Amino acid sequence: MAEKTQGKTMQVNQAHPILTDTHTFLKVEHLVVQYGTIVALDDVSLEIPANRVTVLIGPSGCGKSTTLRCLNGLVGIERGTITYLDASVQGLSQTDLRRSMGYAIQSVGLMPHLTVEENVDLVPRLLGWDRSKRKERVDKLLALVRLDPEIYRKKYPNELSGGEAQRIGFARALGSDPPVLLMDEPFGAVDPLNRILLQDEFIRIQRQLKKSVVFVTHDLEEAVRLADYLVIMKDGKIVQADTPEQILSSPKGEFVERFLGPERSLQRLTLVTADRCMEKALSGLDSDASAHLPDCSNLTYWQVDEDGAPVCGYTRSEGSIIQKPITSAIHTVQIYSSLKDCMAKILNSGLSAAAVVDERGRLCGEVRFEAIQQISIL
Ligand SMILES: Nc1ncnc2c1ncn2[C@@H]1O[C@H](COP(=O)(O)OP(=O)(O)OP(=O)(O)O)[C@@H](O)[C@H]1O
Ligand SMILES: [Mg+2]
Known part of the structure; x- marks a missing residue:
């Protein structure tokens, strides 16, 4: 085989x-x-x-x-x-x-x-x-x-x-x-x-x-x-x-x-499952994303609540910062979700990454659009 x-x-x-x-x-x-x-x-x-x-x-x-x-x-x-x-x-x-x-x-x-x-x-x-x-x-x-x-x-x-x-x-x-x-x-x-x-x-x-x-x-x-x-x-x-x-x-x-x-x-x-190409996520309790997102980067900043669950995602787009509220099943994936699912969640949110959460809904990483692009296409 x-x-x-x-x-x-x-x-x-x-x-x-x-x-x-x-x-x-x-x-x-x-x-x-x-x-x-x-x-x-x-x-x-x-x-x-x-x-x-x-x-x-x-x-x-x-x-x-x-x-x-x-x-x-x-x-x-x-x-x-x-x-x-x-x-x-x-x-x-x-x-x-x-x-x-x-x-x-x-x-x-x-x-x-x-x-x-x-x-x-x-x-x-x-x-x-x-x-x-x-x-x-x-x-x-x-x-x-x-x-x-x-x-x-x-x-x-x-x-x-x-x-x-x-x-x-x-x-x-x-x-x-x-x-x-x-x-x-x-x-x-x-x-x-x-x-x-x-x-x-x-x-x-x-x-x-x-x-x-x-x-x-x-x-x-x-x-x-x-x-x-x-x-x-x-x-x-x-x-x-x-x-x-x-x-x-x-x-x-x-x-x-x-x-x-x-x-x-x-x-x-x-x-491929999300955990295979999951990266560390940029996150904090702060709602002022500009302090966390470097100019010209296409990173996502995740605002989390006190339990660590993502509530909002921010990314830079054409000079301004876009903000998207995060709803668990619609915008987040689990570590064993497929990259196809990650892709769907990225499209749902319009952010540059999908938030990966653990079984209690706490942010544990992200899967970036670029990482998915790099998976070889047949
Ligand atoms: N107990 C049975 N008596 C007579 N014919 C049977 C019996 N069990 C299955 N068959 C026939 O054997 C063939 C294979 O059936 P099988 O149940 O293995 O198909 P399957 O691939 O599991 O189909 P499905 O996806 O619909 O479940 C079919 O033509 C079916 O009609
Ligand atoms: Mg059958």
């Missing part, structure tokens, strides 16, 4: 982890799956890297979910083999599979008659973990997906928003701390804003936990953002599998080119 490329004019430290320092943990060879006369998978071979995110994407009906379900031993295979750490998946028991692989699916969702706690606890309980360890685990997982255990533990799924339910689904998949996570459109039913926040969370958690993830999505931007290894499928076959950078720069054939669409260059910006 190719090593991830970096920006030509700017040192972007490992936009994603490098694929060459990993190994294959799941190997699919010449897989054929048929449903009656329908060939759902037609000679699929795939090597899935450990501790990385592999994303399957392609048009509806191309075989993404079937591939995922085969990995979990849920589908009968006509021909071919799936090997998990040198063992055949078909030979593993359901208990072994549960222990090894967490499964988050959009459509099945949570058990409606079980509380959040019972849902998250499902697999650890089936595996016979002791009660105190399970309670500790549920609290830890709820905290990881940023839902307060005191508030959410006893709720039922119908008392959750779509985004909260998907967080719980994710927590449940992580239940027994499996090395592998299989995720089938886990953020499918949420609105675009919450979807981006869930992706931010996913990146944050994945950088911490380094699971081996196989993730199915319909959304190209989501795929490019999250994938270390991107697999494009069509009609039960794999048409290209590589790093997102490589696929964006060298799409194989007309189908992939059409699938990536005319925004291919812009998608490059979704590959």
